[in-house]
Amino acid sequence: MSAAEVAARVADVLAVVCLGLGVALALVAALGVLRLPDVLTRLHAAAKPQALGIVLVAVGVALALRTPVVVGVVVLVVVLQLVTAPVAAHMIGRAAYRTGKVRQDLLLVDELSQLEGRTPPEGGLPDGCTVAGTPEPGAQGSDLR
Amino acid sequence: MTGLELGGAGAVLALLAGGALLLASVCVLFRAIVGPTVLDRVVALDALVIVLVAAFGVHAVAARDASTLPILVVLALVGFVGSVSVARFAAKDSR
Numbered sequence: 557m558s559a560a561e562v563a564a565r566v567a568d569v570l571a572v573v574c575l576g577l578g579v580a581l582a583l584v585a586a587l588g589v590l591r592l593p594d595v596l597t598r599l600h601a602a603a604k605p606q607a608l609g610i611v612l613v614a615v616g617v618a619l620a621l622r623t624p625v626v627v628g629v630v631v632l633v634v635v636l637q638l639v640t641a642p643v644a645a646h647m648i649g650r651a652a653y654r655t656g657k658v659r660q661d662l663l664l665v666d667e668l669s670q671l672e673g674r675t676p677p678e679g680g681l682p683d684g685c686t687v688a689g690t691p692e693p694g695a696q697g698s699d700l701r
Numbered sequence: 702m703t704g705l706e707l708g709g710a711g712a713v714l715a716l717l718a719g720g721a722l723l724l725a726s727v728c729v730l731f732r733a734i735v736g737p738t739v740l741d742r743v744v745a746l747d748a749l750v751i752v753l754v755a756a757f758g759v760h761a762v763a764a765r766d767a768s769t770l771p772i773l774v775v776l777a778l779v780g781f782v783g784s785v786s787v788a789r790f791a792a793k794d795s796r
Binding site for chain 2 (some may be wrong): 572578582583585589595598599601602605606612613614616617624630632640643644647657664
């Protein structure tokens with residue numbers, strides 16, 4: 557077996573390992589989305605493979621196919637996903653908090669309501685309403701640690 | 702040359718990955734159906750997009766076929782736009 561064949565075999569095995577890890581991460585995330593109790597915890601489960609799972613799958617595809625076009629497309633997918641996934645997750649989490657869909661009994665710390673200098677919204681804020689309340693001076697958490 | 706150069710193991714691995722992704726998509730679709738809130742459905746559909754991307758990746762590797770890769774770009778963009786727009790307009794009482 558020549559060196560090129562050995563390299564191809566190694567790349568294939570690495571590709572299979574990366575794809576397997578990516579698929580396993582997607583499966584774990586799906587189980588988390590199914591089983592966890594509220595929006596924030598489900599979001600936590602679903603957001604992991606949006607970055608790491610995509611990267612693993614992309615590396616696997618690039619290692620297996622090994623052409624410049626494939627590598628370019630895969631890099632484009634990874635960059636797009638890494639830029640957009642945190643934004644989407646942040647917006648979903650913020651919408652969940654502001655519409656009162658976060659279960660307060662599951663929270664250990666609610667720094668957002670401390671920052672807003674008010675008690676946590678019982679039924680959530682009205683639609684489209686932004687929180688404009690200034691934190692009281694000396695309020696815990698008001699220094700944006 | 703079609704398939705991975707791993708002998709018959711490549712086909713078995715592709716089948717295993719497909720089974721895992723099928724199970725994942727069933728879980729995610731169940732959450733998307735039962736909700737209970739619109740944000741739960743958005744999170745579930747985001748996870749479904751990830752499952753789809755992984756499935757297209759597995760298919761591209763198993764078949765040594767790069768023709769489905771542009772779909773991955775489309776999925777990444779559409780998933781982002783969809784979840785952001787739903788989250789932006791999620792109302793207090795929307796179910």
